Amino acid sequence: MPVAPFDFSSLLPAGLPPAAVKWTGAARYNFIGGNNDPAQVPVDGLIAAATAVLKREGPALASYGVRTGPQGYRPLREFLADKLRRDAGMSCSYDDILIVSGSLQALDLINGVLLARGDTVIIEQESYQGSLNRLKRLGVNAVGIPLDRDGMRIDALSDALASLKERNIRPKYIYTIPTVQNPTGTIMPIERRRELLKLATDYGVPIFEDDCYADLIWDGQRPPAIHALGESGNVIHIGSFSKSIAPALRVGFIVAPWQILSRALALKSDGGTGALEQMVLAEFCGPQFTTHVPRLRRGLRAKLDTLIAALNEQFGTAAEFDDPKGGIFLWVKLPDAVDTMKLNQAALAAGIAINPGPEWSTDATYSRSRLRLCFASPSPEAIREGIALLADVCRKEFGVPARIANVAQRAGR
Ligand SMILES: Cc1ncc(COP(=O)(O)O)c(C=O)c1O
Numbered sequence: 001m002p003v004a005p006f007d008f009s010s011l012l013p014a015g016l017p018p019a020a021v022k023w024t025g026a027a028r029y030n031f032i033g034g035n036n037d038p039a040q041v042p043v044d045g046l047i048a049a050a051t052a053v054l055k056r057e058g059p060a061l062a063s064y065g066v067r068t069g070p071q072g073y074r075p076l077r078e079f080l081a082d083k084l085r086r087d088a089g090m091s092c093s094y095d096d097i098l099i100v101s102g103s104l105q106a107l108d109l110i111n112g113v114l115l116a117r118g119d120t121v122i123i124e125q126e127s128y129q130g131s132l133n134r135l136k137r138l139g140v141n142a143v144g145i146p147l148d149r150d151g152m153r154i155d156a157l158s159d160a161l162a163s164l165k166e167r168n169i170r171p172k173y174i175y176t177i178p179t180v181q182n183p184t185g186t187i188m189p190i191e192r193r194r195e196l197l198k199l200a201t202d203y204g205v206p207i208f209e210d211d212c213y214a215d216l217i218w219d220g221q222r223p224p225a226i227h228a229l230g231e232s233g234n235v236i237h238i239g240s241f242s243k244s245i246a247p248a249l250r251v252g253f254i255v256a257p258w259q260i261l262s263r264a265l266a267l268k269s270d271g272g273t274g275a276l277e278q279m280v281l282a283e284f285c286g287p288q289f290t291t292h293v294p295r296l297r298r299g300l301r302a303k304l305d306t307l308i309a310a311l312n313e314q315f316g317t318a319a320e321f322d323d324p325k326g327g328i329f330l331w332v333k334l335p336d337a338v339d340t341m342k343l344n345q346a347a348l349a350a351g352i353a354i355n356p357g358p359e360w361s362t363d364a365t366y367s368r369s370r371l372r373l374c375f376a377s378p379s380p381e382a383i384r385e386g387i388a389l390l391a392d393v394c395r396k397e398f399g400v401p402a403r404i405a406n407v408a409q410r411a412g413r
Contacts, residue, residue, distance in 0.1 A: 072099025
């Protein structure tokens, strides 16, 4: 007789996130997630680095973590300290850095150190879904600050801080993605970084700077990190190798004062970030990071050009967007008639995955007809075909785009 499967449902505690949906394969035209370009993973360099480091230090894998202590593999932290000084103007030593299992773990650890249910934080109105969802799950009130082409608006931030202070609320941090913002692609200029820092300092609020796209600016010119401009140690800076090398490696980092790192370390309960990944990255990045990244940027820029051309051809003036100065995303505004949550469902049924705006915003009305497209991972052919199909789906559902390539289209075609 068949045995009835054990039922766990009565054992599940309250407050779990909704159950995951079973994976049924990636969409044929996949414009979602923060994935990288498969053709740009430096496979040969990583093979050579893995071979060299395993031959030299392989026996160290017998122990949990790495030989250089719980903050992570020292050559990798030394590489980072040097790179952050050179590129972002930050003065930090390897000892100010904690290697983590992707910057998602950095988000969890900093949230774990600073946040309790009912707290308030300030965040860009459009922001990374992973950050927004974490705050929601923690029961934290996220106050969204609108962005313009230079990132978080300082006038709106100033008003929000003043109004919170009137209500005796001190936000736990101001979370910002200042260097190629996700999803809008803006880069905050240095003057605005200074203003942001001044406001944060005046109100006694730390800044949580998430800088994971900073290597992907087309001309390689980035403003100094906010961390570099502060003097009082009130900026927590996080970054990642996901966007510059490969997200599957799961290696990110936190730069923060020991008062924060010591607490984050106490919460880091994974037995150490993968040692092999850290060792391979250090071995590869030392000699090759500065040649790999410009190549990656050129490839990404070419894919963005393909996406922009496809949108112009298929959507015409119905798709509005700014040409981002870097990154892997395009943030697109469609006509007001389009509800991108509904478009997402219809597109999925046609084999196209997009990120609907409301999942990336604290303002459901503003983001209703917006969407985010990742151009890094689909091939140029998939970008062209996928956007043509998306235009068809959108036209069937919402009657727009009405024209393509200056040829009028009928809804329901
Ligand atoms: C702004 C931002 N922060 C953090 C992450 C997490 O990256 P990872 O955990 O791969 O380092 C992402 C991923 O897309 C992101 O866009």
